[in-house]
Amino acid sequence: MLFGNSKTDEPAAAPPAAPEGVVFDVNGEQFEKLVLAASMEKLVIVDFWAPWCGPCKQLGPLLEKAVTAANGDVLMAKVNIDENPELAAALRIQSVPTVYAFFQGKPVDAFQGAVPESQIINFVDKLVHIFRANGPDAIDIPEALKGAAQSIAEGDLETAEAVYVHILEQDPKNAAAYVGLVRLAITAGQIDRAGELMKTAPPEISKTAIFAEAKTALEFAQEKPAGSSDVLAKKVESNPEDHQSRFELAAEEFAVGRKEQAVDHLLEIIRRKRDWNEDAARKQLVRFFEAMGHADPLTVESRKKLSSILFS
Numbered sequence: 186m187l188f189g190n191s192k193t194d195e196p197a198a199a200p201p202a203a204p205e206g207v208v209f210d211v212n213g214e215q216f217e218k219l220v221l222a223a224s225m226e227k228l229v230i231v232d233f234w235a236p237w238c239g240p241c242k243q244l245g246p247l248l249e250k251a252v253t254a255a256n257g258d259v260l261m262a263k264v265n266i267d268e269n270p271e272l273a274a275a276l277r278i279q280s281v282p283t284v285y286a287f288f289q290g291k292p293v294d295a296f297q298g299a300v301p302e303s304q305i306i307n308f309v310d311k312l313v314h315i316f317r318a319n320g321p322d323a324i325d326i327p328e329a330l331k332g333a334a335q336s337i338a339e340g341d342l343e344t345a346e347a348v349y350v351h352i353l354e355q356d357p358k359n360a361a362a363y364v365g366l367v368r369l370a371i372t373a374g375q376i377d378r379a380g381e382l383m384k385t386a387p388p389e390i391s392k393t394a395i396f397a398e399a400k401t402a403l404e405f406a407q408e409k410p411a412g413s414s415d416v417l418a419k420k421v422e423s424n425p426e427d428h429q430s431r432f433e434l435a436a437e438e439f440a441v442g443r444k445e446q447a448v449d450h451l452l453e454i455i456r457r458k459r460d461w462n463e464d465a466a467r468k469q470l471v472r473f474f475e476a477m478g479h480a481d482p483l484t485v486e487s488r489k490k491l492s493s494i495l496f497s
Contacts, residue, residue, distance in 0.1 A: 208249050211262040213272040220262050224287040228316040229260045230309070233276075233283045235267050240299035241282045247302050248284065251309040258313045286312050288319070317355040326352055330361055342369055360393040367399045371406045372442075379403050395478065402476035405439060414438065421450075428454050428461045432469070439473060448473055448487045456494050467491070 211219050211231070220229050232248055234241035245263070252261040266273040266281060276285070286294040286308075293315060296308065317323060329348050336345040346369050352362035363386060370379035383396075383403060390396055417434040420427050431450050439447035451473070454466035470491065474484045 207252055207257060208261045211264055213269045216272055220287055221290050225289055227260050228288045228312050229262055231262045231264060231285045233264045233266055233278045233281050235281050238281045244282045244299045247305050251305050255309055255313050258316050259309060324355060333365060345369060358387055358389045360390045360395055363390050364395045364399045371402055376406050398475045398478050401472055405476050428458060444483060452490055
């Protein structure tokens with residue numbers, strides 16, 4: 186033990202009881218077990234304070250509030266330095282309040298003095314991210330995203346959704362996983378759910394390029410087809426120069442998931458009459474690319490075809 190009794194001729198003391206809840210008091214005898222050992226499985230914040238310290242009385246409740254909001258991912262140990270001077274000296278605590286964060290037996294972050302509540306929340310949020318990314322249940326996010334994509338390719342949307350949810354539990358600001366859920370909802374025809382996900386997306390996610398792509402995909406899904414695909418297809422078959430019918434047919438094909446056929450119709454319009462309706466086909470094709478995602482294989486291949494037509 187780091188802070189045990191050095192006398193061997195006295196009866197061994199009973200081990201300190203485990204704390205109840207996520208916020209608890211700790212003394213020198215308990216520190217090794219309830220902080221250092223506990224930090225091997227949980228992230229533990231230690232608040233060094235004193236009864237005579239005014240800033241401590243301001244910081245403590247705010248820190249407890251933020252820790253409690255972390256839903257068990259972070260623990261908080263409170264050390265009264267007046268009652269535990271040897272522990273404070275061992276950790277070189279020179280002023281209070283001083284806050285240390287321990288993970289896997291080592292200090293990973295710290296600050297001194299009373300700070301604004303927003304800074305406290307950010308401090309705890311950062312620690313939660315460290316824990317979720319390195320804790321016992323952490324997953325390899327890049328590999329998990331690949332696995333989700335593979336599940337989607339195989340038609341197993343349920344597994345893909347479970348993977349995305351797991352990723353977001355570990356990293357709530359992961360844009361790829363969040364947008365993955367949006368696209369799954371669109372694919373499943375759950376347009377209202379997709380719309381709600383878009384509305385409630387964290388700011389860090391809503392500012393990303395892939396989020397903008399998903400927004401375009403949702404807009405297409407919300408658009409009502411103008412007419413019957415069969416009727417439009419017959420019009421195009423009887424008159425290949427009926428660009429308006431072909432344009433409407435492309436929109437309907439895309440709305441029901443026949444994306445390759447939709448893209449081919451727009452490319453055919455561009456091939457036949459490049460500037461038709463003020464370049465409407467090319468502009469619509471760009472929207473298709475955004476909706477599918479710029480890394481989508483169909484987008485990549487179709488861009489090559491478009492370039493070939495435009496520069497031939």
